[in-house]
Amino acid sequence: MTDDIYVTRPHLPPLEEFKDLLGKIWDRGVLTNCGPYHEELEASLCSYLNVPHISLFNNGTVALIVALRALGIKGEVITTPYSFVATTHAILWMGCTPVFVDVDPVSLNLDPARIEAAITENTAAILPVHCYGHPADVDAIDAIGLKHRIPVIYDAAHAFGVECHCGSVLTHGDLSVLSFHATKVFNTFEGGAIVCRTPEQKRYIDQLKNFGHDGETSVIETGINGKMSEINAAFGLLQLKYxxxxxxxxxxxxxxxxxxxxxxxxxxxxxxxxxxxxxxxxxxxxxxxxxxxxxxxxxxxxxxxxxxxxxxxxxxxxxxxxxxxxxxxxxxxxxxxxxxxxxxxxxxxxxxxxxxxxxxxxxxxxxxxxxxx
Structure with a gap:
C-alpha cells in the first residue's frame, strides 16, 4: 500500500543534537523569560536574516497582534483577502476594521494602486502579505505609506530568508512579522518574531510581550504573554544549522x-x-x-x-x-x-x-x- 503524501511535513533536525541542548536546559533550570538560548537565537537570526533587531514570540499570530499594538493602530487597516485567516484576525482582535483590496493577478500580493485608492481619513495602517514568500511591491507600498503618513506592517510569515533587490525583504515597512510554525521553512515547533528597525522599538515590543513589565516592579503597558520558551529557542538554534x-x-x-x-x-x-x-x-x-x-x-x-x-x-x-x-x-x-x-x-x-x-x-x-x- 502506497503511503499518503501531504502538502507539507515539518523539517526536523537530528534528535540526538536536540537532546544535547535539552540537557543544558535541564542543567540550567531556565525554561522561559528570555533565557540564554532565547538571547542567542535572537542574535543568530539577526545575523542570518541581515536585520537590525528581532523580538521572538510564542507564535506568529500574537506577534501580529503586538505589532499592531506597538504602533498604536486604531481604525481601518488595508489588507489582503488572499491569505491565511490569522492575518485579518489580528486586525479584528485589536478592535480595528479590515479593509480588503484586490491583489495583483500575477504576484497575488496587494496591488499598490488599489491600496492608494482605498485610503481614507480613517486608514490607520497597511498590512500586506508576502504571499508564498514572493515579495510584495515593497518600494511602491512603502512609498504610499510615507506619502500618506500611514504605518506599513508586513506579514512575512512565508518570507523567512527571502531577499529582494535591496537585500532582506524583512527590512521594509515599519515592522515585519515572521511565523515559525511547524510547517514553515524555519520552525521552532511554534513561534514567531517581529523584525524592527531601532533599539527603542525592540525594547517597547519586548515589554509588550512580557505583560508590559519595565523591570521587576513596574508595569507600563497592558501587555500580553508572548514570550518564546527556551525549548523552542533551542530547537530554533538547531534548525538554523540546517x-x-x-x-x-x-x-x-x-x-x-x-x-x-x-x-x-x-x-x-x-x-x-x-x-x-x-x-x-x-x-x-x-x-x-x-x-x-x-x-x-x-x-x-x-x-x-x-x-x-x-x-x-x-x-x-x-x-x-x-x-x-x-x-x-x-x-x-x-x-x-x-x-x-x-x-x-x-x-x-x-x-x-x-x-x-x-x-x-x-x-x-x-x-x-x-x-x-
Missing amino acids: VDEAIGRRAAIDKRYRAELAGLPGVQCLTDTGQSRQNHSYFPIRIGDAFPMNRDDLFHYMKERGVHPRRYFYPLISNFSMYRSLPSSDPAGLPNAVAAAEEILCLPIYPDLDDASVTRIVAMLHEAATKGT
Whole structure:
C-alpha cells in the first residue's frame, strides 16, 4: 500500500543534537523569560536574516497582534483577502476594521494602486502579505505609506530568508512579522518574531510581550504573554544549522516540478516576483480552462489517490462569517483574489519529500490531464 503524501511535513533536525541542548536546559533550570538560548537565537537570526533587531514570540499570530499594538493602530487597516485567516484576525482582535483590496493577478500580493485608492481619513495602517514568500511591491507600498503618513506592517510569515533587490525583504515597512510554525521553512515547533528597525522599538515590543513589565516592579503597558520558551529557542538554534540545506532541497523539488509540468495544458506554475533569494516555501499551480478538470475536481482526484495538495487560500478571508458583511468583502471588488481562490492548488513540497514521491505527484497530474480528452 502506497503511503499518503501531504502538502507539507515539518523539517526536523537530528534528535540526538536536540537532546544535547535539552540537557543544558535541564542543567540550567531556565525554561522561559528570555533565557540564554532565547538571547542567542535572537542574535543568530539577526545575523542570518541581515536585520537590525528581532523580538521572538510564542507564535506568529500574537506577534501580529503586538505589532499592531506597538504602533498604536486604531481604525481601518488595508489588507489582503488572499491569505491565511490569522492575518485579518489580528486586525479584528485589536478592535480595528479590515479593509480588503484586490491583489495583483500575477504576484497575488496587494496591488499598490488599489491600496492608494482605498485610503481614507480613517486608514490607520497597511498590512500586506508576502504571499508564498514572493515579495510584495515593497518600494511602491512603502512609498504610499510615507506619502500618506500611514504605518506599513508586513506579514512575512512565508518570507523567512527571502531577499529582494535591496537585500532582506524583512527590512521594509515599519515592522515585519515572521511565523515559525511547524510547517514553515524555519520552525521552532511554534513561534514567531517581529523584525524592527531601532533599539527603542525592540525594547517597547519586548515589554509588550512580557505583560508590559519595565523591570521587576513596574508595569507600563497592558501587555500580553508572548514570550518564546527556551525549548523552542533551542530547537530554533538547531534548525538554523540546517535551514540552508532544507531550502536547497526545496529548490531542487521546485525545479523538478517546473521542468516536468512545463507545457502541460491548463497548468501554470507561479513565477517569483524578482527576489534575489527564494525560500521555496510553497509550490502553487494555477489550474486554467485548458485543463480537463477544474481546480476542485483535481484536488479531490488527487486526494482520492493518496496525494493531499491544499487550496491555499480558499475560501477568501472575506468570505468568512465575521468579515463577509464588510463593504470591502464584496467579491465584485476583488476579482483577482476570487479567481486565485478558485484556481490555485499548492502541491506538496518539503525537504523530506523524496524523488519517488515527486515522480508520483507529477505522473498523477499528467494522468489527470488525460481525463475527458
